[in-house]
Amino acid sequence: MSMKVTCPVRSASTDEELAFIREMGVEHVELNIKEEEANAEMLAAIHKRLASFELTSVLLSCNTLQKNKIIDLGLEGREEEVRRFNAFVRTAAEAGYHTVSVAWQPNGIYRSGRAVREHTRGGVSAYYDEEEGGIREAVNGRVYTMDEIRDNFAWFLEQVGPVMQECGVRMALHPNDPPVEYVCGVGSLIRCSDDYRRIFEIDKWGVVGVKFCIGCWLESSSFGDVNKDLEEFIKAGRVVSVHFRNVSGTVPYFEETLDEDGYANMYEIMKTLVRCGYDGPISVDHAFKGYPSMGGMLGAFAYPTGHMKGLMHAAEYELGIRK
Template identity: 35%
Template sequence: MKPRLSVSISPRADDDELLFARQLGAECVYTWVPDDHMDVASLTELRQKVDDAGLVLHNVGNMGIGKCDKIQLALPERDEKIEAFKQFLRNLSAAGIHITTFTWEQAGVWSSENRGSSRGALARRVEMHELEQRPFTHGREYSEEEIWDNFAYFMREIIPVAEETGVRLALHPNDPPVRILGGVPCLIHSFDSYKRAFEIAGSDALGMEFCTGCWLEGG
């Protein structure tokens, strides 16, 4: 399989946005859909619109379940959120979409303030001494083994449905790829982290989302 250029689009991309993706030279596009666009009809409509523009909608995620603290920290409603994830996989498959991204980032992507580059464009910055001073995101510090146990629980539940539906799970590394933020260990921050995740899953249904920036930083 040869590498192909992909760009992000909005979940309600119009013809101009899709034309721009084509003009950039992209062959594929991906997006994150809101909760009210997780149904089969909405996903199929989006995929068909992308198809008609001469592009491939290769990956669709949902932030509410793809970065879910209830799943990742074993909080109340964990099982309900996992069931919602399973149904999303079924809906993706029915709509002809076969990859979804998720990240083990219960508090999202962490950054310091954005700053202008030498040519004026804004760029993300990460100042670890500043991030390390921030309070716990969920009231206490979690151990790494707690988080791995929660990951294993999720894999036991979700892998059979991923295999059944033919929808692969693309695991994005933590951003930034450091060991702990806000009192919660960052699960996927290195090559060894991925190895452990793949061993737990024991299935090709789990794959890596190869974010070159995070990979370069984490190693």
């Protein structure tokens, strides 16, 4: 079975946007909801509307729950935040989801800026330049050490693991982006493959899945060989989602590029995915800044999504999976 190519949608996505996604030959979406939409009635209504465009939601995201500073930093009130997270897990399970997204990034993705750079063909894209220095400023009042962050995650896993196991829902855990030791004074939970392996060891409930962000893997040499790690994690049944994108180089400097312009051979990576039998969700993750008159972000996603589908189909033909 082919992978499920997805595009991101929200409840506010317009009919034209949903039609445009369908016309790309994309049949699955990642639904990003607001917390007030996390209830059975609203999800059922959104799913029904998606179905009218022959779209099925296979991933559920809620930014306020998946990037939660109070939980990540172990701040006062985290018990209440975990209660909300577990309620979200139950709602997701009842609505038919098998994963919910989690990213241990209390300050979000860190980039030095978005600009036209050497490898962006005139497009405005995100880049990271360690020399610009902003990443070294602690923005949460103090430094949170890597050990503290790992302890906070272990505590979180103890709280949510049993509920997720009972509901049959796994977390799609994203690496830290960029995968460096400290981002704005907060130790990174995941900056190399061993960080995932360490978490698997404490995951007594088998609920931790990998949101395998190929972009992150490529952004730093702290990660290992992307093809080997993909093979290992897919075969272990841990990969629940894939972000398919390329970059110009590794930390201390990289630009987010078109797949064909970055330093990695994305066709080899696609063949690894196909050869290992990965059949879950895959998306392009990021794209250049869209033009308002050209469909904004979704318009900007169209070319890289089509290119990724082309690579996928070519890999399937080459490996005899598509006739």
